[in-house]
Amino acid sequence: MARLDGHWFIVCRSSDLGRAPRAAAIQGVPLVLFRGEGGQAGALEDRCPHRNAPLTAGRVVGGQLQCAYHGWRFDQGGRCRAVPGLPGEPEAKATRATAYPVRELDGFIWVHSSPSAPGAEPTTEPFRFPHLDDRRYTTVRRDFFVASTLHAAIENTLDVPHTAFLHGGLFRTARKENEIEVVVRRWSDRTEAEFIGEPRPKGLAGRILAPQGGVVVHFDRFLLPSVAQVEYRLGDASHLVTTTAMTPVSDFETRLYAVVTFRLPVPGWLVKPFVMPIAAQIFRQDARILTMQMDNTRRFGGERFAYTEIDVLGPHIWRLLKQAERGESPAYAPGPAGAPDHEHRLRMRV
Amino acid sequence: MARLDGHWFIVCRSSDLGRAPRAAAIQGVPLVLFRGEGGQAGALEDRCPHRNAPLTAGRVVGGQLQCAYHGWRFDQGGRCRAVPGLPGEPEAKATRATAYPVRELDGFIWVHSSPSAPGAEPTTEPFRFPHLDDRRYTTVRRDFFVASTLHAAIENTLDVPHTAFLHGGLFRTARKENEIEVVVRRWSDRTEAEFIGEPRPKGLAGRILAPQGGVVVHFDRFLLPSVAQVEYRLGDASHLVTTTAMTPVSDFETRLYAVVTFRLPVPGWLVKPFVMPIAAQIFRQDARILTMQMDNTRRFGGERFAYTEIDVLGPHIWRLLKQAERGESPAYAPGPAGAPDHEHRLRMRV
């Protein structure tokens, strides 16, 4: 699958990294995370340059990460600051550890997928989750792990047809009573599907979520390199955005950091107990099928997918990932995107 | 090992395939078996052509196999009959699943090792077990699994010298008191060894099995692609044929479907309780040594066998399998075979 160089990925929540070093991985590269001087997060390749012991087996001493074998110490920049037994200046005589740029933002630790180069900072900054500072929104965070390629996990998150079938009864029905219109657009850094004509929830639920009536607005979006976003508006009163930043841990392992932000006519604390178990159930079903899909793909020696018109975003996600792999597509830049490179319309039964 | 295209192999007993889909494999190709319209057995590659989920995770709905991910449905021919959410005719828009020809015969389900081609049926039919309809014969069936190559499993089943040693005391002794003559013959679709001069069982057993006396007739046969047969006659009264159809599940896994048919001067129900535990013990000993042989072969990076003249059928089995692999030898066709391509005689001590 795609090797995405020069991109930011989440490696853990801020609260997950304490005094002890912690293991992480991006695209198969093992990393050690630690808090160095001033509690600032650092990320090194998880291999001491001296005898290749894993630095995750070491500990943090005086704001430096100390290897468990010979006691070499490194700072967040990868500089060797101590070699026990060696007379003279260690930094001049010892080899640096490979370091990676790190950012701590919105309660997450992000690591750049290309190593730090001396004197050069990354040209982009990590993705920012929407509505976190808006007090009208309630926020819920959940992390998940799936044994899946990044591509299959993103497509699953943004795929409408499987929801009625795999998650039948949870939030769509298998009855397919309505035929709606879908508009698909692709830019160089993102792709989206707009679903027009989806019915409002019936009965009491509809009256609570959209008391003044109004239309349903539904967008599914993929933002390079690895963000899947589902946005719903019901009239003026209800707005829900689920944004999932995904980390390709290896070719066959993906970690999902989901941030759900919503504003509803009823208080968030009232909604959570009803919504969270359903969301957890949906995730379990998706994780199970993605693992089966992955295992089967490996058993047959690779993906061989077939597409129909209702696999609306799949081909565009694949195209953008491949372009990003070749360095031809940039990371998503917030804000309006101008005219799309591609647009088409289709009909789907939901 | 040999990849045998265009041959029939048993995948399970008829009674093993009920309402739920069932996994099988031939030569490393994962299959899903199911009973479609009218209960007719079908075999598809165990991969949905859409997103590659395993079809064994699905279920049978309305005589069609339904994928667990997006609900695509397939019939026994691999045609896609439903795509939830897709307006219009699914068969025209969706990709077929890869299907394999299937036959249900003699209580077994056979699958062809080459996929179905549109409008073309296999040119051969599966092997038929002998004496199943003859009311004078008693039939016993047993299935076994061995971690072994097909070649090593076939040779083991037809190898005489190991029986006295590995199974010492069970049906041959290690004392080697008799020297007998062996005639080895090979045709394009089979090879056989005829053992001449084997002693009749001593004492009571001999008087029961061959009350009028007479000679012992003993044939070991290999029939392409994978049938091992051992036939014994003692005088006119006793006749025993053990026919084992083997399925190469993978290069290192073989499944054995053994059918024992016999006609004896004593009733079958009287003999079974004495014979079956011995047969089970023999199989356990063979399975154990075959697994050790297989593991050791893999550890050393491949088979390196040495032959002596008493490895009578081994070289001919190997030759026929290699010829079948190259498409030069046909599946066994019942009936007399004409003059053999090869014949030689040797002496062996038993």
Added chain:
Amino acid sequence: MARLDGHWFIVCRSSDLGRAPRAAAIQGVPLVLFRGEGGQAGALEDRCPHRNAPLTAGRVVGGQLQCAYHGWRFDQGGRCRAVPGLPGEPEAKATRATAYPVRELDGFIWVHSSPSAPGAEPTTEPFRFPHLDDRRYTTVRRDFFVASTLHAAIENTLDVPHTAFLHGGLFRTARKENEIEVVVRRWSDRTEAEFIGEPRPKGLAGRILAPQGGVVVHFDRFLLPSVAQVEYRLGDASHLVTTTAMTPVSDFETRLYAVVTFRLPVPGWLVKPFVMPIAAQIFRQDARILTMQMDNTRRFGGERFAYTEIDVLGPHIWRLLKQAERGESPAYAPGPAGAPDHEHRLRMRV
């Protein structure tokens, strides 16, 4: 790692090989050890030449190793002495097993890493452990297994800087109060480091071990192909030599046969209970870090070591192993070695 042909390696202690065959391995080659005629130890490739069954599954009958499958029997030279069922002379008709030269010395069984050639004996003999016959010395033997390359295990055994850190407090302190001189010498069959100026143990321990005072003499030595030796003298009274002969079981597995011989002013039986638990603790710490180092090396696709001047023997061990691999360096020959090929001095803090 190095494939060292034509060298002797220990496969087990003499007392480990009884009536039953025993499995061993050198550099990934599986062996079967057994005691043949007269109790003499033999070593064959653990594969019957007939059907490749593992000979370790057989048993010793009449001083010959009998295969469990067809009962072929082999002597220590690999000659086939019996083939059940085969008329005539087995030795003429059957294939030999691959045999390896064996020596039983000093309570160990040594096997040559190149197979026996007909009519040719190895040109070297195994390494002999020092002081075993000197009644003034106490001897302790211990076997260890580490998941490590031979190279990393040897370097670890002879590495001084890690002792203060990894084994901190056990026999060196991390305080590094003394700067000493090290002389490094390399010959074609060995390399050594002489440590000059190491302080004597303080207080009571020093008075007991060196009652008349005197200097500390400390040598670390590597002797081709795989012996690591640490020698300490404290004045005239105390002398301790730890000699570890290592066996490369596979590229990633090493077995250590350590022989500790010592002569002290206090009786050996008095010292053992204090020293052995410390030695065991040191070994556990080393085995743990070596396994982590090995796993990490494999995870990153190979060793990438960095050296400083206090990695005194590491580069020379590597060079000698590589030369031995290419057949350019001979096994260690006892006795004085003449002028070294290489000598340099450096300072280290201990």
